[in-house]
Amino acid sequence: MRKELILLLLIFMVSCADNEKTEVNIIPHPVELTVNQGGFKLTKQTQLSYSDPALKSAAEYLNIVLKSVTGQEYTVSQQSKEGISLHVDASLSTEDAYTLNVTNTGIQITGSNPQSVMLGIQTLRQLIPVKTDNTIRVQNVSITDSPKWKWRGMMLDVSRHFFDKNEVKRFLDIMAQYKFNKFHWHLTDDQGWRVEIKKYPLLTEKGAWRTANNHDRGCIDLAEKQSNTDYLLQEDKLRNNGTEYGGYYTQEEIREVVAYAAMLGIDVIPEIDMPGHFSAAISQYSNLACFEKAGWGKVFSAPICPGKDATLEFCKDIFKEIFELFPNEYVHMGADEVDKTNWIKCPHCQARIKNNKLKDEKELQSWFVHQMEDFLNENGKKLIGWDEILEGGMSKSATMMWWRTWAKKAVHEATAQGNEVILTPNSHYYFDYQQDYSTLRKLYEFQPLPKGLSAEETKLVKGLQANVWAEWIPSRKRQDYMTMPRMFALSEVAWSQDKDLNWDNFYQRLLAHYPRMDAMGINYRPLDLNGVHVSNSFVGETTVTWDYPLSTISIRYTTDGTTPNENSSLYTAPFTINETTDFTIRLFRPDGSAADIIKTSYRKEEYIIGEEQGNKIPGLKCEWHEAVVNKSAEIETIPVKAEFVVNEVVIPEGVTNHKQAMKYIGYLKIDKEDIYTFSLGSDDGSMLYINNEVVVDNDGPHGPRTLRGQKALGKGYHPIVVYYFDMNNGGFVELNITDSDNNEIKNGFFYIP
Ligand code: ACM
Ligand code: ZN
Numbered sequence: 001m002r003k004e005l006i007l008l009l010l011i012f013m014v015s016c017a018d019n020e021k022t023e024v025n026i027i028p029h030p031v032e033l034t035v036n037q038g039g040f041k042l043t044k045q046t047q048l049s050y051s052d053p054a055l056k057s058a059a060e061y062l063n064i065v066l067k068s069v070t071g072q073e074y075t076v077s078q079q080s081k082e083g084i085s086l087h088v089d090a091s092l093s094t095e096d097a098y099t100l101n102v103t104n105t106g107i108q109i110t111g112s113n114p115q116s117v118m119l120g121i122q123t124l125r126q127l128i129p130v131k132t133d134n135t136i137r138v139q140n141v142s143i144t145d146s147p148k149w150k151w152r153g154m155m156l157d158v159s160r161h162f163f164d165k166n167e168v169k170r171f172l173d174i175m176a177q178y179k180f181n182k183f184h185w186h187l188t189d190d191q192g193w194r195v196e197i198k199k200y201p202l203l204t205e206k207g208a209w210r211t212a213n214n215h216d217r218g219c220i221d222l223a224e225k226q227s228n229t230d231y232l233l234q235e236d237k238l239r240n241n242g243t244e245y246g247g248y249y250t251q252e253e254i255r256e257v258v259a260y261a262a263m264l265g266i267d268v269i270p271e272i273d274m275p276g277h278f279s280a281a282i283s284q285y286s287n288l289a290c291f292e293k294a295g296w297g298k299v300f301s302a303p304i305c306p307g308k309d310a311t312l313e314f315c316k317d318i319f320k321e322i323f324e325l326f327p328n329e330y331v332h333m334g335a336d337e338v339d340k341t342n343w344i345k346c347p348h349c350q351a352r353i354k355n356n357k358l359k360d361e362k363e364l365q366s367w368f369v370h371q372m373e374d375f376l377n378e379n380g381k382k383l384i385g386w387d388e389i390l391e392g393g394m395s396k397s398a399t400m401m402w403w404r405t406w407a408k409k410a411v412h413e414a415t416a417q418g419n420e421v422i423l424t425p426n427s428h429y430y431f432d433y434q435q436d437y438s439t440l441r442k443l444y445e446f447q448p449l450p451k452g453l454s455a456e457e458t459k460l461v462k463g464l465q466a467n468v469w470a471e472w473i474p475s476r477k478r479q480d481y482m483t484m485p486r487m488f489a490l491s492e493v494a495w496s497q498d499k500d501l502n503w504d505n506f507y508q509r510l511l512a513h514y515p516r517m518d519a520m521g522i523n524y525r526p527l528d529l530n531g532v533h534v535s536n537s538f539v540g541e542t543t544v545t546w547d548y549p550l551s552t553i554s555i556r557y558t559t560d561g562t563t564p565n566e567n568s569s570l571y572t573a574p575f576t577i578n579e580t581t582d583f584t585i586r587l588f589r590p591d592g593s594a595a596d597i598i599k600t601s602y603r604k605e606e607y608i609i610g611e612e613q614g615n616k617i618p619g620l621k622c623e624w625h626e627a628v629v630n631k632s633a634e635i636e637t638i639p640v641k642a643e644f645v646v647n648e649v650v651i652p653e654g655v656t657n658h659k660q661a662m663k664y665i666g667y668l669k670i671d672k673e674d675i676y677t678f679s680l681g682s683d684d685g686s687m688l689y690i691n692n693e694v695v696v697d698n699d700g701p702h703g704p705r706t707l708r709g710q711k712a713l714g715k716g717y718h719p720i721v722v723y724y725f726d727m728n729n730g731g732f733v734e735l736n737i738t739d740s741d742n743n744e745i746k747n748g749f750f751y752i753p
Helices: 003-015 053-070 115-128 165-177 216-227 250-263 311-325 341-346 347-355 363-377 410-416 439-445 454-459 476-483 486-493 505-510 515-519 634-636
Strands: 032-042 047-050 075-077 083-089 097-103 108-110 136-145 151-158 182-186 244-246 267-274 328-332 382-386 399-402 421-422 461-468 537-539 541-545 554-557 575-577 581-588 598-604 620-626 641-644 662-670 673-685 688-692 693-698 707-714 715-726 731-737 749-751
Touching: 003 598, 032 097, 047 053, 053 115, 053 250, 083 115, 097 115, 115 136, 115 165, 151 165, 151 486, 165 182, 165 250, 165 476, 182 461, 244 598, 250 267, 250 311, 267 311, 311 363, 328 363, 328 715, 341 347, 341 363, 347 363, 363 382, 363 575, 399 410, 410 421, 410 454, 439 486, 439 505, 454 461, 461 476, 461 486, 461 598, 476 486, 486 707, 620 749, 634 662, 634 715, 673 688, 673 693, 688 707, 693 707, 715 731
Parallel strands: 047 075, 047 083, 083 108, 151 182, 151 461, 182 267, 267 328, 328 382, 382 399, 399 421, 421 461, 537 598, 537 707
Antiparallel strands: 032 136, 097 108, 097 136, 541 575, 554 581, 581 598, 620 641, 620 662, 662 715, 662 749, 673 707, 673 731, 688 693, 688 715
């Protein structure tokens, strides 16, 4: 060959060599990941093969996944070939361990069992570009991976609002993509019975339907107020000319969903909540309760009567059918939030207490749980219950789901006596709770294991789970909004090693998952607009800058209080204002759908000069008004139980019960004229006043929520008042203050002795 030709050929080969490295943004982060130069190109000729017959369905699933991206089906065969191949290697010791190797010539996924091969497939999915031209190039990588926690769960409540079998399958699809492996299906509750029980047909014929309740009306109201159709009751869940809401799964549908989940590598754990949260059944079969008129207690529905043998038989009959439908070893029987008032008055219950030498109604509750647990065990099943099963004694074989973050000792107590525990702390893992700018990061950085567990106790913690209660989630779209991206953050916390849990790194990877969600039609919650508070302050004039990390999202706004629509002003670059302006902002996804309304006011202020120091000395006065209130203003009407001096806005140790209605009074010492940002977080409500003006209104009953407001302050001492209350245990309050350079201000409080 002539020299020139060889040279030309060499130049051609070099320019064709694949030296590219496309970004790899896998969530949850794998244990070991090496990104290598080059990539594997998928063509029409690519073969898909599996080396073990047990992998047939995994290979078929992968084919469907690939088809959804490329529009093309591949040849699937059971022989090891070049291309994409799936293998089982039992010597991969850890449960759920897999390896994934992508090279120029092929892709191999090897798992310790078929389920872990599915996990490898999910990782591969995230390596396939969202937008493909005609060739698909998968970045060369070498991955060795296994989970931190065995139990990576999501619970879905289908009682408060109903999600049909296809909606549940879609939920499972997303779970699988982020390596969740336990689906806890909250099938029954006061607001609707959702699983067909052949022996008791009224449970679904009537118990699955209701006329609109408070939550339905609240949702419809929100749909109107927030111009958000995602809050509307879904037409396909209505019957009798829209007068009744509900739905249920036939046993055949349950089986179909369970089989689908199994194909994805997800176990399904049914929950039949009893003895409380059972009124959907009690209202159809009235002899189940203590009295003819079961009714409601202060907060919870009246439970079943554990004093009557017939009630126990009824519950066992239900479980018998449940055992047939759900192959998993676990059955969840709730046992949370039981109002025991009727049990105190009921002769059957009192006879039961006496005959079994029980101390009180708490022990009656645990007696009932034990009866059901024995029945489960006789049928080869294991019991899971919410952490109330600890009260009155828990048997060794029960697994406790810890949800009451405020019941701080529960995990220690349960594990110390040898019980297994799953962590679902409501402070961070309740995905029905509202979201603010801080929610995702707090969830990601939260350490779910309570402090002080021994190594032995820690071993009994099976893993983590988030719960999606559906009182305020009437549609699939709202469900998306509340669960994503929170689910991705939890996925990483549950799967990845501590060494790989890094918020900044996660955030960067998360950005790449938005186009994926767009492609999947997920109605996610977009990331927050940086620097937008409930109120922003400025002096003179200011530049409104809404930095946003996702170019796919359009930011539209109005200044007349109307809800932005697709024709409203589009934010494209920073702009200047010199008057107080109230903005209503909405972020639009690429498909034109809008996220929740954001209201922010940019207030023109002057620097207020503070008072002289006078006799003021360091500290903040804290008054405890011992009461349960639901509005800050009510705190003033309650006498002071005790007074404390604190250094920051915290609940003093001396506050000995959950009736927390607090008022903090003092002065804020300001050394430098500046715009200050106040982040006030609480569960439930709180209010911040400075110089007698509201700076942050975080009032009313709610879950953990942090709001930020600003104030222009001059030098001197500024009167500050914070109100805070908690309605139902487990509250918190915190106030952080930063200056315009984002420096935190500490120890700035003073009070008049
Ligand atoms: C619960 O949230 N009642 C378990
Ligand atoms: Zn009774």
